[in-house]
Amino acid sequence: MIPPIPETLPPLASHIDGVWLKGDWHMHSRHSKDSSNNPQAKIIGFAEKMGFDYLAITDHDVHVQGAVAQHTWADPEFRSDTVLLFYGAELTACRGHINILSAEPYDHQRVFDHRDDRDWNILKLKQELAIHMSANHPSTKNHYGYSFDLADSVEIWNTSVWPKNVPGVRIWDDMLKSGRMLGARGGSDSHHGVPDTPEQITPLSIEATGNYVGTPTTWVFARSRSKQALLEALVAGRASVSSNPYNPRVELWADHDGDGVMDMMMGDNVKPTGRPVTFEVRLVGGGISGACYKVRVIKNRDDFGSFITDADTRSVQFIDTPATGERNYYRVEIEGPQAPYPEVPNSMAQSQNMVALSNPLYFNYDPSF
Known part of the structure; x- marks a missing residue:
């Protein structure tokens, strides 16, 4: 069914009453079998040191046959006084991977046990448990193979290696073009801890110097500093992603x-x-002082134009006229010099010149579709 052009839309929400929060939606600890040198205390301590606001440790559930509540969540290291920690796991199934996210504990065993059900049955279970389902890395070998009607958000930037994400972004554009309002996020998908001592240096730990907490970083504009507000904002697409x-x-x-x-x-x-x-594109905080960044504007899956930010204001404007009888969306990608991430030094090269990207602005979309 092609979604209709709505006759009316809800009023715009406040842009004043809210706070920007940064974090990582996709991480693995030692409770994932394919993880190394990555206890939760190390991950959370790193996030606290870096000033992150939230974190989702989403261990694979297949290694424990769905019992993440007895492993990841029950670990005494799963705690923080400063970082909002989500309850979640990476549903690992034949049809691909889904990040399950929740502000409170939920019955993940039921989700795991029904992972191969028909999508409409999984949708009923999702609604019953009141959980967030996020489509993980939709274009990799462990791609998201479920219906996008199940997804509350989609991971369009997975790990610091930007080129591997280009096909996934195309899939996201296809969903947007079809009429879906699908919020996008990033996730480091980090499995291995940064080495603390020379004895810990292994091929896997070296990999961690190119990808760890915050590669990429997802910025979310939430109504308050709470887990529920973060999930609501993620669904709404009030977010953008930076490479670090x-x-x-x-x-x-x-x-x-x-x-x-x-x-x-x-x-x-x-x-x-x-x-x-x-339209106005703003670059806020961080970055390279005095640098000019390239802004690539995408409208309805196609290139609309490229612009260069002003070095002083770190912003740029462009103008277009969205048609009254059509759906249109606009989003932007930012290219330019990478800011150093000393704690994860090799991530810069892997991100190449991709610095950040935004969620869309929508015109004439049916929010019920």
């Missing part, structure tokens, strides 16, 4: 009614007026 926490956060805004006020931010959905809309 030292790079700038990209924000995409628009003045949809022409009154000179930027009244739309990422995730917002409005009825177009038929008049030109001024």
Whole structure:
């Protein structure tokens, strides 16, 4: 079914009452069989040291036959006074991988036991358990093979190796083009801990120097500093992704009614007026001082144009007129010099020149689709 153009849309939510929070939605600890040198205390301690706000340790469930509550969650190291820790796991099944995320403990055993059910049965279970399902790395060998109607969000940036994500971003664009409003996130998918001593240096630990907590970093604009607010904002697409926490956060805004006020931010959905809309891309915090960044604008899966940010304001504007009788979405990708991540030094080369990307702004989308 092609979603209709809605006659009316809900009013825009506040852009003032909220807080930006940074973190990593996809991590593995020693409770994943294919992980090494990565106890939860090490992961969480690293996140605390780096000033992260939230973290999702999503160990594979297949190694423990679904019993993550008795392993990852029951580990006495699964605690923090400063980082919001999500209850979750990576559902590992024949049809691919899903990150299950929840603000509170839930019955993951039921999810694991029904992992090969038909999608409509899994959807009923998801709704019953009130959990968030996020499509993991949709274009890798362990791709997400379930219906995207199950997904509350999608991982479009997995690990620091940017080129491997290009096909997954195309899949996301396909979903957006089809009429879905699907929030995007990143996830380091880190399995191995950064070595602490020379004795810990192994091929796997060297791998960790290129990919660890925050490669990439997902920035979320939430109504409050709480786990439930973070999940709500992730579903709504009020987020952007940076290759590491030292790079700038990209924000995409628009003045949809022409009154000179930027009244739309990422995730917002409005009825177009038929008049030109001024869009603004802002780079906030971090990055390389004085650098100019390339802004690639994607409209409805196609290249709309490329622009260069001002070195002083670290922003750029562009104008377009969304048609009143059509759906349109706009998102941006930021290319330029990588900010050093001393704690994970080899991540810079693996991210190449991809610095950040945004969630879309929507026009005429049906939010019920």
